[in-house]
Amino acid sequence: MDVLRVFNNNVVLARDGNREVILTGRGIGFQAKPGQHVDDAKIVRRFVPVDGKDPDHMAQQVAGIPPEIIRLVTDAMNRTGLKEQADDKPSLVMALADHLCGAIQRAQKKQSIEYPLEAEVRSLYPDEYAKGLALVDAMNTYLGGALPRSEAVAFALHLVNAGFSGGDMSATYAMTGVIQQMIAVIESTYDIKLEQDGVNVARFITHLRYLFVRIHQHKQLDDEPQPIIDSIKTSYPRAYQCAKQLAMVVQMRLNVGLTESETAYLALHVSRVAEKAGEPQSK
Incomplete structure (x- = not known):
């Protein structure tokens, strides 16, 4: 070389x-x-x-980042099952290292920071939050316990961001807020309370995350045969109307309209998560 x-x-x-x-x-x-x-x-x-x-x-x-910090982050990722991401996503390593520099500086100055999205991260991204906690523990073995456990929230959001946009964090913050709003719309429509730490809601959130990836990549589903879309509208009218409300939320918050295929597909997921929450789906 x-x-x-x-x-x-x-x-x-x-x-x-x-x-x-x-x-x-x-x-x-x-x-x-x-x-x-x-x-x-x-x-x-x-x-x-x-x-x-x-x-x-x-x-x-x-x-701009001390090499020992990059090495610390890489070692911590390798030790916590994130070796593949450490090897394949250099921007993630940089983001975590840059954040760690700031966290160490705050710890040295005895400054604390509160993350207002902690509750949302715990419920919407449980896997990434668990990995964030593991990263804090791994890094603290080198730092003598300097990092507070709350830094797991920031690390988790960086992990989410790496799988979503790979760019700045604004898209991930926006996605988090929109998901919370969409869940609230479903709860209001069906007069139910969704357990955000439950398996069914987790599956629904996974669908939404893939939806946001498709939106970000300008690759929305748009090839579903019209008879199938019409069948979904007829079979699940309440879920479809709810899905149209969710599409409106996306339009208002992200300035992106959902295709008819995406809306129909979303309706099926709405129907499933509502039914699993105890609400019989009217047909």
Whole structure:
């Protein structure tokens, strides 16, 4: 591999075959110049930009984070069953490392932070929250218990974001609020209370998360045969009307209209979650 750009003594951008990679390691950039061969012995970690990420911008982010923090995050991810994400999602490693830097600074200053979405994260994203707790515990083995357990909320949201948009956190915050509002609409429509930590609601939320991914990627379902859509409207009129209300929520909150196929598919999930909550579905 040959050096393309030096960002600091510990971070360089290099060419590996036909791709550009970000390499970190103590002294890897010291006195290095573009065109020079990289000292393989100094490579500690490599990041391969994906999803169209700009290598130079990502390298600048990496250069702004102490290498020991990146190593700590990577080790913690490997120890908590997140090795695949650590290898495949460099932007997630960067996001967690950047957040950890701020968390450590707050701990040193004895500052605390409250996360207003804690209840929502616990109920909407239980798997990611559990992994967030595991990350806090793993990191605290290195940090002497400096991180409060509340940081699991932030780590969980970064994990959700990595599987959803891969970009800034605003899309994930928006998704979380919209899911909560959609659940409230179903509860109001059917006069029921959904158990957000239950299996059936978890399945419904999983569907919504995939829906938001399709919206984000501009790949909504739009090929369901019209007779099937008409059958859903006829068989589950209450659920379909509720789904239309949920589509309106999406339109208002995200400025995106749902296709008729997505609305019909959503109606089936509404029918299922309402029925499982004890409300017989009228046909």
